[in-house]
Amino acid sequence: MNAKVIAPSMLAADFGNLQRDTEMVNNSDADWFHIDVMDGHFVPNISYGFPIIQAIKKHATKPLDVHLMIEKPERYIEEFAKVGADIITVHYESTVHLHRTLTQIEDAGCKAGVVLNLTTPINVLEDILPKCYMVLLMSINPGFGGQKFEDITYNRIKKLRQMIDEQGLNTRIEIDGGVTDKNIKQLVAAGADAFVAGSHVFKSDNPTETIKKLKALANG
Numbered sequence: 001m002n003a004k005v006i007a008p009s010m011l012a013a014d015f016g017n018l019q020r021d022t023e024m025v026n027n028s029d030a031d032w033f034h035i036d037v038m039d040g041h042f043v044p045n046i047s048y049g050f051p052i053i054q055a056i057k058k059h060a061t062k063p064l065d066v067h068l069m070i071e072k073p074e075r076y077i078e079e080f081a082k083v084g085a086d087i088i089t090v091h092y093e094s095t096v097h098l099h100r101t102l103t104q105i106e107d108a109g110c111k112a113g114v115v116l117n118l119t120t121p122i123n124v125l126e127d128i129l130p131k132c133y134m135v136l137l138m139s140i141n142p143g144f145g146g147q148k149f150e151d152i153t154y155n156r157i158k159k160l161r162q163m164i165d166e167q168g169l170n171t172r173i174e175i176d177g178g179v180t181d182k183n184i185k186q187l188v189a190a191g192a193d194a195f196v197a198g199s200h201v202f203k204s205d206n207p208t209e210t211i212k213k214l215k216a217l218a219n220g
Contacts, residue, residue, distance in 0.1 A: 002172055002193040004218035006211055007034035007065050009176075009198030010056060011047055018052070021202070022059040028208045029215040032065040032087070034176070034196045037080075039070035042094050050083045057084030067115060067136060067176065067196075070094065074101045081108035089113035089136045089174075092120055102131045113174070117141070118150055122159040132171050134194065135160060140177030149178025154190045161191030181210075184217050193218075 008030050013021035025033055033056060038047040047069075057064060063086035070076070073090040074097070080088055088105045092114050095101045105112035113134035114125060118141055125135060137160065139153040157173060164171045174194035175187055184195060197214060204210040 002170065004188060004215070005031040005172070005174075005194040006215050006218065007032040007174070007194060007196050008201045008207075008211060009034040009036060009196050011036040012198035012202040014202070015052075018055055019059050021207075022056050024207055025211075026059070026061045028211040030062065030211045032063045032194075033060055034198075035064055035066045035085070037066060037068050037070055042071045042091065043069045050079060053080070053083045053085070060084075063087060065089070065174075065196075068094070069115075074104055077101070077104045077110075078108050081105075081110050085110050087111040087113060087134065089115045089134060091115045091117065092124060093117055098128055099131065102128070106131075113172075115176075116156075118152070122156055122163065125160070126163060129164060129167055129169055129171060132169075134172040134174050135164075136174040136176055136196075137192075138177055139175050139179070149180075149183055154186065157187065157190035157192050179214075181213050181217055184214055185220070188218055 008025050036047050038045045040046040064084050065087045066080055066085040067089050088110045090101055102112040111133035114132050115136040118138050139149050172194050173192045175192045176196040179195045179197045180200045201207050201210050
């Protein structure tokens with residue numbers, strides 16, 4: 001089983017103090033930087049693009065886990081790789097030729113993953129799983145930080161973990177949305193092993209301690 005990973009979402013960082021918050025993550029028990037890219041089309045919100053990712057990469061000492069909430073992500077894969085993405089995940093719902101897009105990510109030198117929206121059936125991944133370094137399950141509706149975790153996620157994790165195990169794969173399961181110290185142990189028990197935490201980390205009184213607690217709970 002994979003070691004459990006904590007990936008603070010930089011969408012919740014203070015953009016007036018981006019270097020400070022990047023260095024906080026560097027110096028914490030976190031494993032990855034989670035980078036949410038939104039285009040205002042696939043999701044209603046717009047987040048940030050290449051210059052911000054470059055700015056984070058300049059100071060980051062840990063991998064960049066780039067989550068593309070954008071239509072037709074295949075148009076930009078090489079560019080995201082160039083500005084520093086280490087892992088690129090694309091929504092199943094956002095691209096017509098998913099296999100080709102994952103191949104494009106691999107060819108650009110990054111690890112490839114697929115994201116499923118909250119109610120997209122797990123079984124759509126059956127044939128593509130062997131190509132996935134990671135599957136990210138949305139535990140909220142994508143587009144905005146700070147939303148409440150949806151409990152249907154637990155069963156979805158179990159179904160996905162069973163499918164991964166049946167195929168004899170080592171694919172990671174990442175959870176994005178409403179992850180806190182109150183539910184992370186239950187998420188691990190269901191079969192998840194990577195966790196995005198935004199508001200819970202950056203809006204806490206001590207983000208470094210919050211990350212440390214999440215990491216300890218996940219791996220306890």
